[in-house]
Amino acid sequence: MLPVVVIAGRPNVGKSTLFNRLAGRRIALVADTPGVTRDRKQAEAKLRGRDVTLIDTAGLEEAAPETLAGRMRAGSASAVEQADLVLFVIDARAGVTPADAHFAQWLRRQGKPVLLVANKAEGRVANSAILDSYALGLGDPVGVSAEHGEGVADLMAEIADRLPPEEEAAEADDEEADRPLKMAIVGRPNAGKSTLLNRLLGEERMITGPEPGLTRDAVSVTLTDAQGRAVEIVDTAGLRRRARVEEALEKMSVGSAIHALKMAEVVVLTLDAVQGIQDQDLQIARLVEREGRACVVALNKWDAVADRNATRKAIMERLEDSLAQMKGIPVVTLSALTGAGVDRLLPAVRAAHEVWNTRVPTGELNRWFEHALEAHQPPLVNGRRLKLRYVTQAKARPPTFVVFGTRAEQTPEDYTRYLVNGLRGTFKLPGTPIRLQLRGTKNPFAEN
Structure with missing residues (x-):
């Protein structure tokens, strides 16, 4: 018997869109009209x-039991009874509604493990609703956009982590160990991405040549590293500036590359070291950071660089200045053509993946927080000092922390940067994106 994952929530929050996205194919009908789904739909999927x-x-x-809505609810309740995990979906754009609160309370009484999913979470407007959803008492929410695929890879990982262990613990451990690390190779056209993949594989798997744009589709292959662990690598089409992407086929190639980046755990940003770091390279790196992926920079064609010390210094300074959100990003110098330095790439990818998965114990986190507040107290905002009370880690992949306190949401950006830099330095989180969310607490004695 496979573990059962049930998607539940009030009408029109995007349950069927999420179902199709997780199943990897269009099974359930989807429309803006509430109540399109009446009967339960079932599909097998690999998450x-x-x-x-x-x-x-x-x-x-x-609704009354004899009505259509009542019968539909009874069917949903029956599905929840057999669930190993319930995905309770809310609409992040609409915020937490009284109906959401009512059914969250009902779900808690069922005694089933529940994972809260805030759908339609694209854009900044949804962030406040995601934070408000903590009030439902269902733990840390996972923000996704089922329609656009954003956050779905993280959701799949959370589901897999919360499922009950398989019957044989040894088999479960073996399966986790065997699950390949997902890595995407991205960069501008002609940076040597396909040559790098061929070198890692030890065979001419990808067509390469001096002409830019030879790779059109995102191609996935799996290899075993020196430690016998699997790595699923996706080679992608070169990413040019949007204004220069003209033909329909190239647009699809770029779309495929961006999708591969979003689905990856670690992204290897391949740079042409002879040309140095370009604005488009930084744009790609910012996209990696925005998607919350771990990143390793591969300085390719290192064998052709004349002044290596000056080149490395210039590139590192540009990275530090332009990618403050990924300070300490790991850099590997190599030549995909000759193979020099390529053996250092996968160990760097594994190390970045480990940092990306870091979870900090709550006690250590709050001891650091107390020292950080003493060393540099929160600033005054509108003549009143912010009172930041405690911090918790909401999730890993990437490390995400939530700071609670009176008017915490008004914390200035420079103080937020101070806290992020402190987290990065104290808990050794170099190069990985760090998310810091600020959530105000209501004063029960304040006048309404």
């Missing part, structure tokens, strides 16, 4: 190496 049975349910509504 981060775990085979599961997905069940899409009708929207949860309060």
Whole structure:
């Protein structure tokens, strides 16, 4: 029997869109009209190496049992009874509604593990709703956009982590160890991405040549590293400036490359060391940071660089100045053509992946927080000092922290940077994106 993952929530929050996205194919009908799904839909899917049975349910509504809505709710309740994990979906654009709060309370009474999913979480407007959803008492929310695929890779990982262990613990351990690390090779055209993949594989898997743009589709291959662990590598089309992307085929290639980047755990940004770091390289790096992926910079064609010390210094300074959000990003110098230095790449990828997965114990985190507040107290905002009370880690992949306190949401950007830099330095989180969310707490004695 496969573990059962049930998708539940009120009507029109995007349950069927999420079901299709997790299943990897269009099974459930999707429309803007509430109540399109009436019967439960079921499909098998593989989420981060775990085979599961997905069940899409009708929207949860309060209704008399004999009505259509009542029968639909009964069917949803029956699905929840057999669930190993319930994905409770809310609409981040609409915020937490009374119906969401009601059904969250109902779900807690069912005694089933629940993972809170804030769908339609594209854009900044959704961030406040994601933070507000902590009030539902269902733990840390996972923000996704099922329609655009944003955050779905993180959701799959969270689902896999929360599923019950398989019958044989040894088999489960073996499966986790065997699950390949997902890595994408990205960069501008002609940076040597396909040559690098061929060198890693030890065979001419990809067509290479001096002409830029030979790779059109994102191509996935799996290799075993020196430690016997699997790595799934995706070679992608070169990413040019948007204004220069003209033909329909190239647009699809770029779209495929960006999708591969979003689905990866670690991104290897390949630079042409002879040309040095370009603005487009930095744009790609910012996209990696925005998507919350771990990143390793591969300085390719290192064998052709005349003044290596000056080149390395110039590139490192540009990275430090332009990518403050990924301070300490690991850099590997190599030549995909000759193979020099390529053996250092996968160990650097593994190290970046480990940092990206870091979880900091709550006690250590709050001891650091107390020292940080004493060393540099929170600033005054509108004549009143901010009172930041405690911090917790919401999730890893990338490390995400939530600071709670009175008017914490008004914390200035420079103080937020101070806290992020402190987290990065104290807990050894070089090069990985760090998310810091600030959530205000209500004063019960304040006048309404």
